[in-house]
Amino acid sequence: MTAPAPAPPAAPGQALSAVPGLPVPRGPLSEQLVTALRRPPSEAPPLPGRLPAGTDPLGEDAQLALYAAYELHYRSFAGVADSWEWDPGLLRLRAALEEAFGRALRGAVPGGDDVDAVLEPLLEEPVEPSGTAHHLQKEGTWGQMREYLAHRSVYHLKEADPHAWVIPRLTGQAKASLVAVEYDEFGGGRGDRVHARLFADLMEGAGLDPAYGRYLDLVPAVMLANVNLMSWLGLHRGLRGALVGHFTAVEVTSSPGSRRLAAALDRLGAPPQCALFYTEHVEADAVHEQVLRRDVLGDLLRREPQLAADAVFGVQAYGYLEDLLGDHLAACWRAGRTSLLAPLPEPTGAPGTPDAG
Amino acid sequence: MELVLEDGTTAASDRFMVAVCTCRRSRTYPFCDTSHRRRRRPGRGRDGAPEEGTP
Incomplete structure (x- = not known):
């Protein structure tokens, strides 16, 4: 470190x-x-x-x-x-x-109760990757990167907060391990390492306003739904299985995506402070993936096997809404228009602004 | 936690748990970055799994 x-x-x-x-x-x-x-x-x-x-x-x-x-x-x-x-x-x-x-x-997801089967494809790396992070890494413009960060800001500025609500609904190893992951998310005892703080640093480096909620009026429903899913699952004890399934899917898929986004920021010439948010997640989430799968989800389902279908739902709902967002971004950018409800204001006081693309 | 590598250098991590790379493919060696993952050929669907993840 x-x-x-x-x-x-x-x-x-x-x-x-x-x-x-x-x-x-x-x-x-x-x-x-x-x-x-x-x-x-x-x-x-x-x-x-x-x-x-x-x-x-x-x-x-x-x-x-x-x-x-x-x-x-x-x-x-x-x-x-x-x-x-x-x-x-x-x-x-x-x-x-x-x-x-x-x-x-x-109604939109296939359902089922085989958790291993639904997580398995998430553990594979595509030979020919597609998706938003891949696009940004290979050919995305600086303007698209900034839009992407504005979308994600409605979650990352409160990263891991929705998952904290599940803590009193867990016991034993599942509780201990989920809290250990949350401890990492919240900076391991250091305020300047809270992941939400790292994202604010990234936004600042990209010439975006890191104020909480600053871009809410620009962010379309297709992104808000991803955050609402986490809030919904987190606030209902009866959906604890789905919350843990969702969290597991996030952590399993995060490392490769984060590596591409760090490479994208590097390719686009973003200031050095920017990539830290994603490089931190490459390594952190390689650990979190193991902990979530075995010690949180695994232990929860040993105690409460009837929650398997909910866990599957959490994984699938995550995939469904993330894909809707990815499709929306791709369609907008292919058509040469903004993916936000209105274009972002021009960068304000960015320490370094890469060439507009 | 400190890891002493074969070349005598050390790598430190203060995470509560550390995933150590044993496949040698990690770009953040000696720590795991999930580069060990099995590769999926084009055309094989993911059955509702997202095309890509983010933190």
Whole structure:
């Protein structure tokens, strides 16, 4: 391991702990939710307890509403009353969104209960790789790389937070090993090594604003769904098997993808601070993969074998939503348009800005 | 944890567990970077597994 990075300047740390403003609504559901959140629950208009007919559970409106409902459990939004977090009306709307989201996901994946069979293809390395990281490594532009980082910022700035919710639902080795992985994710006791912090450093190096939630209004539903999946699985004890299955799939697939993204940043001439987030994950996730598969998922399923189908669902839902995101990025970039809801602002105060491509 | 390599140099890691490369293919030797993985030929589907991962 390299020595810990020197103490950071004050400004980025402040930005990381700042609370973002409420997002811009994307339809009637998110409009009603955002409008309500501007007042205390006792003074707000009632929230719908059902989704309007024809609501697309994976669409912009539903996914943003779900994301905002979950965000109340993370850092919330500036000016929103804390009591909204457990407001029955809000939880009723969230439950309706979750029900539709879950139904869409369960309908989209093959299912089954053979965990080894569903993890096996994730443990193979394609001879002819495709996918977003491969594209960025081989031929992606600096503009596409920055878009990619803006997408991922809605998760990586709270990396591993959703998984912390499963801790009280585990026991024995599964609990001990999951916490050990989380300890790594959260910097091993060092604030400047928290993975969310490494990602903020990467964003800064790429001329992006590392403030928490800064790009939420630009990030489409197809990325928000990936974060909402983790929040949904993390917040429900009954879905602990799926949460652990999902986490395992992430860790198993992360090392090779991270290696390509580090190479992409290097090829594009990004400042040296940028690649650290991904090089750290190459090595860390080679360990985490083993720990998650054997000691967390393996131990959980020995104790609670009835959770195998849920674990399979977690793995498959992860793959399904990641592939939707990959397809979206590829289609947009092939067509020469932005993959965000609007183009990114030009780089601000980047220490070094590689040639625009 | 410190690993002493054949050439006398040492590699250190403070991770709670360390995956040591035994296949010699790692680009982060002596630590594993999953380069040992079996290669999948083109055309073989992944049955819902993502095309690619990220942390």
